[in-house]
Amino acid sequence: MDFGYTPKVEDLRNRLRNFIDQHILPRVRQYNDEVNAGMFPVSFMEDLKALARSEGLWNLFLPHLEEDAPGTGLTNLEYAPLAEIMGRISWASEVFNCNAPDTGNMELLHMFATPAQRAQWLEPLLDGRIRSAFAMTEPDVASSDATNITTLIQRDGDDYVINGRKWFITNAAHPNCTLLIVMGKTDPDAATHQQQSMILVPRDTPGVEVVRNITVMNHHAPEGHCEIVFRQVRVPAGNLLGEAGSGFQLAQARLGPGRIHHCMRSIGAAELALELMTERAQERQAFGKYLHQHGVVAEWIAKSRIEIEQARLLVLKTAWMIDKLGAKAARKEIAMIKALVPSVHTTVCDRAIQTFGAMGLSPDTPLADHWTWGRALRFADGPDEVHLHSIANMEIRESRKTLGASAAYLTTPQRL
Ligand SMILES: Cc1cc2nc3c(=O)[nH]c(=O)nc-3n(C[C@H](O)[C@H](O)[C@H](O)COP(=O)(O)OP(=O)(O)OC[C@H]3O[C@@H](n4cnc5c(N)ncnc54)[C@H](O)[C@@H]3O)c2cc1C
Incomplete structure (x- = not known):
């Protein structure tokens, strides 16, 4: 077992760190000032993106490109340490076109879009010309159980018509966000996991109303976590992503690598x-x-050092499993990292805040922002409890296969 990074990854880590030191860190204050003044995207973002692209630090997250252009893509295990470096600054990932939810959306489109859908949406996303959002959660139902989703996607001639209300939709306030990938029900009478589908909705379609950008613990995110109403939103039938009824399957496929990135x-x-x-x-x-x-x-x-090391090893093992065996075989590990890491994130930030005294709560350190995002991640992509529940279920199922096998280790006295 080799715990070191390969020379290829070490080289990318160095280049990424140098880029961040030279071009991103010196602009953190300006970013904050411009966002606080209501300017978004900030003035230098497009220049930084062009520079990152010219240096080959672009779309690093997309291992699937390997099929299209052999030798260019990174595995999840190779990309993971690069995501770690980007995570030090809350907005750095966008400079490298590696930010959520665009990354997950690009993966979805890469796996399931038709050639026409790819040309219309995937190519501009890969170029960083547009942004996108993924709209599943609804205010009126417990959305951690996605079978509850009530938004309707109804066939009407050559179109689909969408009605529903979503909230906490990340990126929807970004001025360049032109695509919403919406999950809803195409057939409420089908079997439980075949009712849902995903559909591509241009954000400027009549009937799409971004009602508000919801603050997270009173923290304003300029890209937005938005409430959106869909009223009689009509899009061509060709905008359906994958087959009708495949929404759950697509959602599962989207989540594995995305959890490694987060x-x-x-x-x-x-x-x-x-x-x-x-x-x-x-x-x-x-x-x-x-x-x-x-x-x-x-x-x-x-304790922080121990917890970070434990967490990193588990995430890297999970990335390795996804690469070697696929996301399905790594389901338990993917759930474990999602249940573990956001808590480590907030716990360590909390200790750092305490060590800094009142300054830790001020905007003069990145700690308050990082703490808030860590807390939010205990909900985003499903709350901790859902992941803990599925880990326990998988353990119980495994145990049933050999039930009684550990009885020999018990030394309980025989009852007369
Ligand atoms: C900052 C942020 C960004 C987000 N971005 C997006 C986005 O881009 N797109 C999107 O669609 N959604 C997004 N979400 C929404 C997120 O995915 C949901 O909040 C999450 O799935 C939980 O759904 P819910 O809020 O409806 O909670 P509910 O489903 O109402 O659950 C409430 C609580 O019930 C408990 N619970 C639920 N299930 C179980 C169980 N099996 N066992 C024990 N307890 C349980 C948990 O404690 C849970 O927190 C975002 C959320 C946040 C905070």
């Missing part, structure tokens, strides 16, 4: 929080000692 970005954020905390603890003194000389702060540093 989790590795989280690990990047946690790693940065630990670095900041460790430096701060060596700079400030309270009650006659540096903060790290207080046992409790030393323990926070040590």
